[in-house]
Amino acid sequence: PHVARLIAAGEVVSRPLDVVRELVDNALDAGATRIEVEVEEGGLRVVRVRDNGVGIPAESVALAAVRHATSKLPPDVSAVESVTTLGFRGEALWAAAQAGHLHLVTRPAAQVGAAEVHAHAEDVQVGRTSAPAGTTVAVSGLFGALPARLRTQLPPASEVREITALLGRYVLHHPAVHWRVTVDGEARVTHAPADHRGAVASVYGPVSANRVLAVEAGGVRGVVSRPELTRARRDRMHFSVNGRPVQAPPELEKAVIEGYAELLPAGVAPLCVLDLTVAPGDHNPNVHPAKQTVALADLPGVAARVRSAVAAALAAHPL
Ligand code: ADP
Numbered sequence: 571p572h573v574a575r576l577i578a579a580g581e582v583v584s585r586p587l588d589v590v591r592e593l594v595d596n597a598l599d600a601g602a603t604r605i606e607v608e609v610e611e612g613g614l615r616v617v618r619v620r621d622n623g624v625g626i627p628a629e630s631v632a633l634a635a636v637r638h639a640t641s642k643l644p645p646d647v648s649a650v651e652s653v654t655t656l657g658f659r660g661e662a663l664w665a666a667a668q669a670g671h672l673h674l675v676t677r678p679a680a681q682v683g684a685a686e687v688h689a690h691a692e693d694v695q696v697g698r699t700s701a702p703a704g705t706t707v708a709v710s711g712l713f714g715a716l717p718a719r720l721r722t723q724l725p726p727a728s729e730v731r732e733i734t735a736l737l738g739r740y741v742l743h744h745p746a747v748h749w750r751v752t753v754d755g756e757a758r759v760t761h762a763p764a765d766h767r768g769a770v771a772s773v774y775g776p777v778s779a780n781r782v783l784a785v786e787a788g789g790v791r792g793v794v795s796r797p798e799l800t801r802a803r804r805d806r807m808h809f810s811v812n813g814r815p816v817q818a819p820p821e822l823e824k825a826v827i828e829g830y831a832e833l834l835p836a837g838v839a840p841l842c843v844l845d846l847t848v849a850p851g852d853h854n855p856n857v858h859p860a861k862q863t864v865a866l867a868d869l870p871g872v873a874a875r876v877r878s879a880v881a882a883a884l885a886a887h888p889l
């Protein structure tokens with residue numbers, strides 16, 4: 571059972587990046603408007619996420635790191651179809667506590683005093699403390715008890731590069747949040763609440779931000795670069811589906827490029843940040859918790875919406 575538990579936890583948390591994503595998703599689900607992420611030694615020493623979200627009431631905090639315990643599913647299981655939160659499996663904190671040491675401190679704004687949880691493997695200890703409103707979750711000593719898992723990790727610098735890139739995408743898709751990312755004590759990303767253009771400025775700099783146009787039509791919101799100022803790189807096409815940054819499926823990248831029609835030279839890809847809204851049942855986030863694969867029930871329909879939203883944005887801004 572011990573080994574089985576570690577294998578199951580490893581499906582959810584196989585590297586520090588997974589911890590970062592899960593903790594940030596929880597902060598967003600908690601309605602945070604301020605999220606601070608700290609990473610040390612590539613996340614193996616500690617990943618800490620502090621938010622100003624709704625917090626967890628003291629009476630339910632003991633459940634937070636219990637497997638399958640989630641506050642995000644209604645009692646009716648078939649309602650998983652209508653989930654709008656980023657999490658709903660109730661496995662992330664549990665898995666983090668199997669892979670390392672979990673320390674969670676939380677306080678809903680209206681509650682006097684904060685609650686804290688220390689969890690590692692099957693040991694869970696709950697106590698009281700004081701803290702500002704919101705939640706701080708730290709996962710330390712990741713894979714300390716799993717030398718084999720530790721050996722297969724990327725070098726810290728590589729993991730940090732991927733974590734920073736992931737958090738950049740979160741900034742792009744959640745520009746209204748105040749973000750701060752610190753790596754080994756050094757600020758890497760800071761972003762004050764803004765619109766998508768402001769997020770492009772935080773991630774790619776002011777020059778890129780001055781080159782984008784707003785897109786807003788048919789459940790597609792964000793920015794695309796003005797065609798004459800576009801460079802040939804595909805690594806700057808970003809999509810989210812219902813708030814979750816996802817790996818861009820080629821159909822959606824193609825739809826953006828088609829939206830430019832003949833305005834875009836062949837072989838050139840624009841910068842884009844597009845937030846797509848679909849009915850909860852039309853997007854299955856269940857494909858794999860870690861790989862942000864999109865499974866859209868109506869990909870051609872969504873692609874058509876993207877194409878016309880981009881075309882409309884360009885038409886509204888004649889050159
Ligand atoms: P899930 O997100 O799938 O529900 P998690 O293991 O990530 O599962 O979290 C378990 C539960 O702990 C959540 O359902 C939520 O109630 C609570 N929780 C975790 N992180 C936070 C947070 N940052 N703010 C408020 N509640 C949180």
Ligand code: MG
Binds near residue numbers: 656
């Ligand atoms: Mg979660």
